[in-house]
Amino acid sequence: MSSEKTVIATDLAPAAIGPYSQAIKANGLIFTSGQIPLDPATMQIVEGGIEAQAEQVMKNLSAVLEAAGSSLDRVVRCTCFLQDLGDFAAFNTVYGKWMGESAPSRSTVQVARLPMGVMVEVDSIALEG
Numbered sequence: 001m002s003s004e005k006t007v008i009a010t011d012l013a014p015a016a017i018g019p020y021s022q023a024i025k026a027n028g029l030i031f032t033s034g035q036i037p038l039d040p041a042t043m044q045i046v047e048g049g050i051e052a053q054a055e056q057v058m059k060n061l062s063a064v065l066e067a068a069g070s071s072l073d074r075v076v077r078c079t080c081f082l083q084d085l086g087d088f089a090a091f092n093t094v095y096g097k098w099m100g101e102s103a104p105s106r107s108t109v110q111v112a113r114l115p116m117g118v119m120v121e122v123d124s125i126a127l128e129g
Helices: 050-067 085-099
Strands: 004-009 022-027 030-033 077-081 105-111 120-127
Touching: 022 050, 030 050, 050 085, 050 120, 077 085, 085 105, 085 120
Parallel strands: 077 105
Antiparallel strands: 004 022, 022 030, 030 120, 077 120
């Protein structure tokens, strides 16, 4: 296990829209930046409601984790940000489909505003490998 940090970047997830990395690998863990529902090919917000946005967020999160040599089933912690907790049930349906039966620990909070006016953002901590 290295004590160095490694920057993770992939074209299969949206490029950073600020001074941050898509993820950092350090000490056997992967720390992802918050993923929002941008299509990585166009860098545009996906069309549709919370379900479509949540689906894209999970695709992006999965792509970043795979680029880091990990996967969604290795996630130990997520923080989920919703613009409206009224979308909690719909978000959970999509999130649950991606995370499966061994879902990680998680916090979900409503926030006043998210980047680019999106409805959802998710970050994670995962194990390598």
